[in-house]
Structures are given as structure tokens and as C-alpha cells.
Amino acid sequence: MTLLDIRDLTVTYPGGAAAVRGVDLSVAAGQKLGIAGESGCGKSTLALAVLRLLPVGTRVSGEILLDGEDVLTMRWGRVRAVRWAGASIVFQGAMHALNPVQRVGEQIAEPVMLHGRATPAAARKRTGELLEQVGLPAARASAYPHELSGGQRQRVMIAMALACDPQLVIADEPTTALDVMVQAQILRLIERLVTDQDVALMMISHDLAILADTCDRLAVMYAGRVVEEGPARVVHEDARHPYAEALSMAFPHIGDPASRFAPRGLPGDPPDPFALPAGCAFHPRCPVVLDECATRDQPLRDVSHGRRAACVHVAATASGRAAGAEDTRSTT
Numbered sequence: 128m129t130l131l132d133i134r135d136l137t138v139t140y141p142g143g144a145a146a147v148r149g150v151d152l153s154v155a156a157g158q159k160l161g162i163a164g165e166s167g168c169g170k171s172t173l174a175l176a177v178l179r180l181l182p183v184g185t186r187v188s189g190e191i192l193l194d195g196e197d198v199l200t201m202r203w204g205r206v207r208a209v210r211w212a213g214a215s216i217v218f219q220g221a222m223h224a225l226n227p228v229q230r231v232g233e234q235i236a237e238p239v240m241l242h243g244r245a246t247p248a249a250a251r252k253r254t255g256e257l258l259e260q261v262g263l264p265a266a267r268a269s270a271y272p273h274e275l276s277g278g279q280r281q282r283v284m285i286a287m288a289l290a291c292d293p294q295l296v297i298a299d300e301p302t303t304a305l306d307v308m309v310q311a312q313i314l315r316l317i318e319r320l321v322t323d324q325d326v327a328l329m330m331i332s333h334d335l336a337i338l339a340d341t342c343d344r345l346a347v348m349y350a351g352r353v354v355e356e357g358p359a360r361v362v363h364e365d366a367r368h369p370y371a372e373a374l375s376m377a378f379p380h381i382g383d384p385a386s387r388f389a390p391r392g393l394p395g396d397p398p399d400p401f402a403l404p405a406g407c408a409f410h411p412r413c414p415v416v417l418d419e420c421a422t423r424d425q426p427l428r429d430v431s432h433g434r435r436a437a438c439v440h441v442a443a444t445a446s447g448r449a450a451g452a453e454d455t456r457s458t459t
């Protein structure tokens with residue numbers, strides 16, 4: 128059953144930055160979708176749009192159906208009811224997301240009381256249970272955020288996100304500010320909790336290897352568009368869009384120790400959303416660019432293995448397959 132269905136979503140910030148452009152994505156109940164891409168490609172904007180958290184004046188078009196209801200046209204009262212209980216978000220850098228002058232237990236209890244209409248005593252009990260679920264002693268409820276380590280604060284954020292039994296948790300770079308050992312613990316915690324509680328996950332990261340290891344499906348974004356989407360391992364190990372391939376080569380492959388020592392970067396920077404290049408936005412950096420890429424953008428097309436990619440070479444392969452031709456892409 129489809130839980131989240133994003134259709135033709137376009138988000139333009141005040142001033143004209145086109146941060147998300149015509150995105151179609153869906154997440155099934157209990158499924159884990161990873162969103163990958165370099166900084167500035169629109170991942171966080173997509174996440175904020177799902178919970179209607181974008182700044183005033185931002186233009187949004189398309190549909191975001193959460194359990195069949197369009198979040199974009201909901202009344203504010205309904206939006207408030209959906210936040211926490213329908214979908215919740217774990218932000219990057221918990222220190223900024225938590226209130227520094229309120230005890231963490233009170234911060235977790237707040238949505239519980241608001242949505243569950245629980246008594247203060249019942250909310251306190253639930254807070255203790257949630258803290259234990261995320262691996263913290265219930266007594267840490269009395270701590271202020273600055274009294275906790277970065278990993279502990281991120282655990283508190285995860286407890287808050289799960290407090291009202293949402294159907295979807297969005298985790299936006301949940302481990303970015305943490306050291307590598309703690310990153311792994313937090314990732315495993317999120318993975319275990321969403322699996323045990325059958326919660327769908329939309330996890331955002333620039334690290335494709337982490338997403339491939341954690342998620343069922345993977346969408347790679349570039350300049351506000353999804354350029355490739357499909358089963359996580361397939362996209363990571365055999366990407367068809369040159370950008371997805373470059374991103375995949377930039378991080379070590381799980382189970383492939385050799386790649387750990389030979390990660391490859393991608394020269395250049397993503398384009399400014401105020402001045403996107405004509406045609407395919409990736410063409411100025413593309414190692415297999417053709418003349419037509421400078422004038423024509425490509426839609427996402429079905430490729431093999433339940434995956435879609437938006438590249439002229441994929442289009443040529445798809446039509447060539449019918450005519451018995453080889454892939455036109457030269458990777459030498």
C-alpha cells in the first residue's frame with residue numbers, strides 16, 4: 128500500500144530558487160526510501176515540503192498524498208494533527224532542533240500530551256519508555272540538551288519522532304554531526320526501530336553507501352530533480368545515470384574493501400538553483416555528455432530491475448534494446 132505519494136512536486140523559494148523540480152516519488156507503508164545527492168540538490172526542501180515546514184512565501188505545486196490526503200491543500204488544523212502522529216522528522220544537528228532551556232523529557236512529553244491527550248503522568252511514563260527504546264536510561268528525561276552528548280541528543284530526537292506512533296519518519300542527515308562510531312549506532316537504531324514498529328522511513332543523506340545499506344529503495348537527486356530511482360542495492364552497485372554513478376563511486380561500496388581505498392570524486396559543483404543550465408542540469412559536469420544534452424532534458428524512464436533513470440543514454444538504450452542495439456554510452 129502506498130503511504131506517501133509525491134506527484135510532480137515543484138518548490139520555488141522566495142526570490143526564485145527552484146529547489147525541487149517536478150519530483151515524483153512514492154514510499155510504501157513500512158518501506159525505507161533513501162534520498163541521496165550533493166549539498167544543495169533539494170533533499171531537505173523535499174523533506175520540509177512533506178510536513179509543510181517551508182518558509183512563508185515559498186511557491187509549491189504538485190501533490191503530496193500522505194495516506195491518500197494531500198498535505199499541500201490541508202487546513203492548518205489538519206496539518207498540525209498530521210505532524211508527529213502521521214509523519215515526523217529527525218533533523219540534522221539535534222542541538223539546534225531541541226529547545227536548549229527545556230528538559231529533554233518535557234520535550235518528548237509535549238507531542239505525546241498534545242496528540243494522545245495523555246495526562247502528564249501517562250506522558251511521563253511514555254517518555255521513560257521511549258528513552259529506554261532508544262537506549263537511554265529513563266532518568267535522562269531530567270537532562271537539558273547541553274548535558275547530553277551529540278549521539279544522546281540524536282537519540283532524544285528519534286524518541287520524539289516515534290512518540291506519537293507515526294506511519295512515516297523522515298530522517299534528514301540524522302548522523303551528519305556525529306563521529307563515525309556513533310553514526311553507525313544511530314543508523315542501526317533507526318533501522319531497528321522503524322523495522323520493529325513497521326514505520327516507513329525517508330532517509331536523506333549525501334552518502335549513498337549508507338543509504339544502500341539501510342534502505343529498500345534509493346532516489347538520487349541532482350539540481351532539484353530525481354535522476355535515478357530504484358532498488359537500493361541495484362542503484363548503488365549499477366547506477367545508470369552518470370551522476371548517480373559518480374556519487375556511488377565517491378563512497379566506499381559495502382562488501383568491496385578495494386573501493387575503500389579508491390573513492391573517486393566528481394569535478395565541479397552542482398548548479399546554482401537561480402541559474403540552472405539549459406537542457407540536462409548535469410551536462411556541464413557529465414563525463415559522457417552529448418550535444419543534445421545542452422538543449423534537451425530527459426524524463427525519468429523505466430530501466431531494468433524496477434528502476435528509472437533520466438539520461439539520454441538510457442533513452443537510447445531503451446529504444447536500442449527494441450532494435451537490438453548496444454548501450455550508446457562510452458565509459459572509456
Ligand SMILES: Nc1ncnc2c1ncn2[C@@H]1O[C@H](COP(=O)(O)OP(=O)(O)OP(=O)(O)O)[C@@H](O)[C@H]1O
Binds near residue numbers: 142146165166182
Ligand atoms: N529558505 C531558503 N530560501 C532560499 N533558498 C533556499 C532556502 N533554503 C534552501 N534554499 C536553496 O535551495 C536549494 C536546495 O537546498 P536544500 O537545503 O533543499 O538542499 P540539500 O540537498 O538538502 O542540501 P544540504 O545537504 O546542504 O542541506 C539550495 O540551493 C539552497 O540554497
